[in-house]
Amino acid sequence: MTFRLEGRGLGCERDDRWLFANLDLTVGPGEMLRVEGPNGSGKTTLLKILSGQLTEHDGELRWGGQPMRRSRTTFLANLLYLGHAPGVKAALSPLENLAWYQALNGERGSESARMTALDEIGLCGFEDVPVGQLSAGQQRRVALARMLLSPRPLWVLDEPFTAIDRQGVAALETRLQAHVVRGGSVILTTHHELAPMAALRRVALGVS
Amino acid sequence: MQVVEPRTGLAVAVRATIKRDLTLMLRRRGEVINPLVFFALVITLFPLGISPDTALLAEIAPGLLWVAALLATQLSLDVLFRSDFDDGSLEQLLLAPQPLPALVLSKVLVHWLLTGLPLAVMAPLLGIMLALPVESYAVLALSLALGSASLSLIGAIGAALTVGLARGGVLLSLLVLPLYIPILIFGAGAVQAAVLGASAAPHLALLGALLAMALMLAPWAIAAALRISING
Numbered sequence: 503m504t505f506r507l508e509g510r511g512l513g514c515e516r517d518d519r520w521l522f523a524n525l526d527l528t529v530g531p532g533e534m535l536r537v538e539g540p541n542g543s544g545k546t547t548l549l550k551i552l553s554g555q556l557t558e559h560d561g562e563l564r565w566g567g568q569p570m571r572r573s574r575t576t577f578l579a580n581l582l583y584l585g586h587a588p589g590v591k592a593a594l595s596p597l598e599n600l601a602w603y604q605a606l607n608g609e610r611g612s613e614s615a616r617m618t619a620l621d622e623i624g625l626c627g628f629e630d631v632p633v634g635q636l637s638a639g640q641q642r643r644v645a646l647a648r649m650l651l652s653p654r655p656l657w658v659l660d661e662p663f664t665a666i667d668r669q670g671v672a673a674l675e676t677r678l679q680a681h682v683v684r685g686g687s688v689i690l691t692t693h694h695e696l697a698p699m700a701a702l703r704r705v706a707l708g709v710s
Numbered sequence: 711m712q713v714v715e716p717r718t719g720l721a722v723a724v725r726a727t728i729k730r731d732l733t734l735m736l737r738r739r740g741e742v743i744n745p746l747v748f749f750a751l752v753i754t755l756f757p758l759g760i761s762p763d764t765a766l767l768a769e770i771a772p773g774l775l776w777v778a779a780l781l782a783t784q785l786s787l788d789v790l791f792r793s794d795f796d797d798g799s800l801e802q803l804l805l806a807p808q809p810l811p812a813l814v815l816s817k818v819l820v821h822w823l824l825t826g827l828p829l830a831v832m833a834p835l836l837g838i839m840l841a842l843p844v845e846s847y848a849v850l851a852l853s854l855a856l857g858s859a860s861l862s863l864i865g866a867i868g869a870a871l872t873v874g875l876a877r878g879g880v881l882l883s884l885l886v887l888p889l890y891i892p893i894l895i896f897g898a899g900a901v902q903a904a905v906l907g908a909s910a911a912p913h914l915a916l917l918g919a920l921l922a923m924a925l926m927l928a929p930w931a932i933a934a935a936l937r938i939s940i941n942g
Contacts, residue, residue, distance in 0.1 A: 505713045531711060555801060556941055566713075579716035579807040587798025593737045594730070605726030606806040606813075608719020632737075655711045685711035 505566050506530040513560035522707050531685045534702045543708025545691040553583040553658045582654040588645040592634030596644045603648050619650040638665040659690040716807050723808045724816045731820040742824050745782035752778040753836040764841035771840035772901035779829045786825045787865040791873040811929035818866045826858025846904035856917040857897040863928035864889045870935035
């Protein structure tokens with residue numbers, strides 16, 4: 503079974519102002535979609551709509567050819583969303599944070615798999631330190647480690663490069679490309695210039 | 711890349727959520743102890759403020775204990791979803807491929823285990839200070855245990871509705887307190903009946919019925935309220 507996220511005629515109004523209207527987009531296997539636009543142009547709002555969080559919008563969203571209302575559970579099982587806030591608890595260690603995220607998917611996972619993921623993301627030696635004591639970039643890396651743990655085809659990433667150092671950015675970019683090459687898809691916003699790649703498409707917001 | 715079929719594994723998710731919230735609360739002991747200290751302080755001050763006359767105190771003790779326990783629960787509700795909202799794990803909880811009512815129910819369960827249950831255990835001790843007759847201790851603890859579970863469930867609806875607001879505390883009280891009144895009446899009534907030597911069973915049964923109703927309806931209301939708050 504293949505997957506495809508389609509949006510037809512998407513529009514969103516905030517405080518009597520149209521952020522965007524009549525937006526058509528589609529993302530399928532092996533595709534990367536970059537949402538561009540100046541601050542306040544509605545990038546985060548669009549990502550929230552595309553990840554099924556905001557339901558008050560114009561237009562229709564379909565997953566695998568079915569309306570989102572009906573396929574929501576299947577859609578959520580295939581989605582990895584990373585928002586502005588990293589979504590990690592400051593009082594828990596990186597290992598405990600990841601264990602909860604795995605359990606939310608209904609999988610127990612193993613301690614060694616989580617260790618490996620944290621090592622790979624560059625948090626070797628910080629596995630048991632409360633996340634609150636880590637730097638902003640390291641906290642973001644804990645959230646990013648979720649990409650390595652649970653295989654989800656669709657990644658929706660809101661500014662994933664924030665607070666990450668230069669090596670980390672390069673590694674993350676390679677990881678995104680590898681995901682797309684494996685047949686996954688990525689929707690992201692970033693102000694960072696991405697290395698050119700064939701599968702990358704762009705949607706520009708806030709240009710009239 | 712393969713499409714992931716939605717897994718079941720609800721039990722795993724619920725257990726992990728309970729474990730996570732328990733760990734979190736036990737690492738922030740201040741928040742757990744806060745309502746208990748409030749409860750103890752209020753009850754300690756009443757005999758000093760009113761009169762040390764045991765007959766008078768015993769008469770008002772059921773109501774006092776119940777009102778103080780209710781306000782202590784109320785005090786602890788504001789933080790139920792607040793920290794999850796602030797660090798973004800609430801939106802991740804909403805995006806989990808699991809039924810949201812079950813997940814929020816496990817969060818409320820942890821809240822009750824660390825607020826309502828300790829209050830119920832502590833109440834007889836404070837009852838001594840108010841010269842509450844010994845026969846009513848068991849009824850007091852039981853009525854508080856049953857009642858505070860309903861308070862946690864109903865209060866969580868209000869907490870979910872106000873989580874997106876910067877200063878939701880006052881609004882939360884206004885929203886939730888009217889719904890607390892039946893529980894307060896039957897809870898204090900049960901203890902009053904026990905003090906007078908009558909059977910507390912009808913009051914306790916009504917408290918149980920209220921809890922059963924809250925258990926059935928509140929998780930869905932909390933889930934819907936969280937979705938509204940996150941969208942706001």
